[in-house]
Amino acid sequence: MKRALLLAKRNAKEILRDPLNLCFGLGFPLVLLGLLTAIQANVPKELFPLDQLTPGIAVFGLSFMSLFSATLISRDRSSALLLRLYTTPLRPLDYILGYALPMVPIALAQSAITLLFGVILGLPWTPRLLLCLLTTVPVGWIFIGTGLLCGSLLTDKQVGGICGALLTNLTGWFAGIWFDVELVGGFFKTVSNILPFYHGVELGRAAYAGTLSSALSHLWVVLAWALGLLSVAVWAFLHQMRKN
Amino acid sequence: MNAIEIEGLTKRYGALTAVNGLRLTVRQGELFALLGVNGAGKTTTIKMLSCLTRPDGGDALLLGKSITREPEEVKKLLAVSPQETAVAPKLTVRENLELMAGISGADKAETKRRIEALSGQLGLQEVLTRPAGKLSGGWQRRLSIAMALILEPKILFLDEPTLGLDVLARSALWEVIRSLKGNMTIILTTHYMEEAEELSDRIGVMGAGHLLQVGTAAELEAATGTDSLEKAFIALAKEAAK
Numbered sequence: 001m002k003r004a005l006l007l008a009k010r011n012a013k014e015i016l017r018d019p020l021n022l023c024f025g026l027g028f029p030l031v032l033l034g035l036l037t038a039i040q041a042n043v044p045k046e047l048f049p050l051d052q053l054t055p056g057i058a059v060f061g062l063s064f065m066s067l068f069s070a071t072l073i074s075r076d077r078s079s080a081l082l083l084r085l086y087t088t089p090l091r092p093l094d095y096i097l098g099y100a101l102p103m104v105p106i107a108l109a110q111s112a113i114t115l116l117f118g119v120i121l122g123l124p125w126t127p128r129l130l131l132c133l134l135t136t137v138p139v140g141w142i143f144i145g146t147g148l149l150c151g152s153l154l155t156d157k158q159v160g161g162i163c164g165a166l167l168t169n170l171t172g173w174f175a176g177i178w179f180d181v182e183l184v185g186g187f188f189k190t191v192s193n194i195l196p197f198y199h200g201v202e203l204g205r206a207a208y209a210g211t212l213s214s215a216l217s218h219l220w221v222v223l224a225w226a227l228g229l230l231s232v233a234v235w236a237f238l239h240q241m242r243k244n
Numbered sequence: 245m246n247a248i249e250i251e252g253l254t255k256r257y258g259a260l261t262a263v264n265g266l267r268l269t270v271r272q273g274e275l276f277a278l279l280g281v282n283g284a285g286k287t288t289t290i291k292m293l294s295c296l297t298r299p300d301g302g303d304a305l306l307l308g309k310s311i312t313r314e315p316e317e318v319k320k321l322l323a324v325s326p327q328e329t330a331v332a333p334k335l336t337v338r339e340n341l342e343l344m345a346g347i348s349g350a351d352k353a354e355t356k357r358r359i360e361a362l363s364g365q366l367g368l369q370e371v372l373t374r375p376a377g378k379l380s381g382g383w384q385r386r387l388s389i390a391m392a393l394i395l396e397p398k399i400l401f402l403d404e405p406t407l408g409l410d411v412l413a414r415s416a417l418w419e420v421i422r423s424l425k426g427n428m429t430i431i432l433t434t435h436y437m438e439e440a441e442e443l444s445d446r447i448g449v450m451g452a453g454h455l456l457q458v459g460t461a462a463e464l465e466a467a468t469g470t471d472s473l474e475k476a477f478i479a480l481a482k483e484a485a486k
């Protein structure tokens with residue numbers, strides 16, 4: 001465990017010392033939240049109510065966790081740092097924990113800042129906001145698992161395309177953050193219901209609204225996706241480890 | 245006890261036999277250079293010896309420990325400085341060294357002692373607080389070797405340590421490698437004949453997965469009837485390609 005924590009500490013430093021990570025991971029969701037709230041202030045119709053928008057933007061921000069984590073792993077593979085570590089007494093579990101664990105506090109901090117910014121913009125403060133924050137943990141694992149999976153299988157250039165462009169777009173479009181998925185309906189709604197992003201956002205919204213039954217129905221989907229993705233990611237990481 | 249005893253080591257990738265029945269003994273404290281053209285089997289041999297790849301046949305004992313039966317024990321004896329620089333770019337030089345020392349099980353006091361000793365030996369004091377990713381290629385290679393040395397290995401694998409370096413950086417790194425001689429067993433793979441001749445006690449020439457010839461530079465020249473290591477190497481490589 002001590003060795004896993006050493007690797008986790010190193011990985012956290014690598015991510016937090018990259019100014020681009022801070023810009024995209026933290027800055028971009030906040031800018032988006034501020035911008036959409038400013039638009040809302042100038043239109044008479046309620047387009048982006050803060051109690052709906054803020055949990056959504058928090059989930060959107062989490063999609064950057066995949067990019068951070070996958071980029072780090074794929075770069076460690078291409079620079080042979082992982083190869084060097086494979087010759088040390090580190091065990092497979094140490095690698096998995098070393099790459100996954102630092103993402104948890106980073107994701108939690110990012111979500112907390114986003115929710116706090118929502119409060120600053122006018123989102124009413126209630127203790128349920130803490131419950132909403134807690135719901136970002138299982139949602140965060142979906143993105144952490146995706147990062148581990150992509151980092152294990154893809155090159156750092158491919159990671160930029162898949163996690164940086166595709167995943168953030170999928171989250172943005174199919175999570176129902178800025179428009180109601182029910183209104184679009186059809187195929188779009190079906191895909192949204194299959195993918196985990198919509199459920200992640202609805203879970204956060206339900207937690208904030210205090211509708212427990214609704215929250216639970218989305219929580220199971222989120223947990224199933226998180227568990228599935230993490231299982232596949234662990235398999236992929238160990239597979240590439242053996243291949244080396 | 246010998247540092248390395250290789251007996252019939254074999255590795256196949258599909259129809260290709262990358263290393264074929266390798267037999268070799270390396271003494272403790274020896275610097276042994278492995279020469280060979282691309283695809284000769286050098287890197288695969290190193291990967292098997294450092295427990296990165298499992299052999300399909302044969303075995304090797306590193307200070308009496310089997311790479312097939314006791315890989316975890318073998319890993320405690322060795323360190324690898326890969327062909328790529330293999331450093332954590334956003335970490336400072338000191339943090340890179342602390343990471344590797346910690347992974348080897350050293351506590352804070354021991355880590356500090358090792359870093360001070362290594363910094364003096366490799367001249368790293370002036371760059372200890374700089375991010376590794378901002379260092380020049382030569383300094384990164386030096387750090388890469390330091391990250392292997394901080395594990396205090398009994399056997400050190402240096403895979404193409406001076407690849408792509410300019411003459412001055414290469415010369416500086418040769419000094420570092422010379423200073424390590426005798427303290428540990430070193431296996432060096434290189435494409436540079438002068439590097440092998442300058443640094444090693446013995447040289448093994450690999451070709452098509454086989455160990456073609458082993459000896460000092462003079463012995464290889466005598467065996468091939470040539471007057472330089474480069475000519476001896478070319479003669480052996482051509483023979484292997486037939």
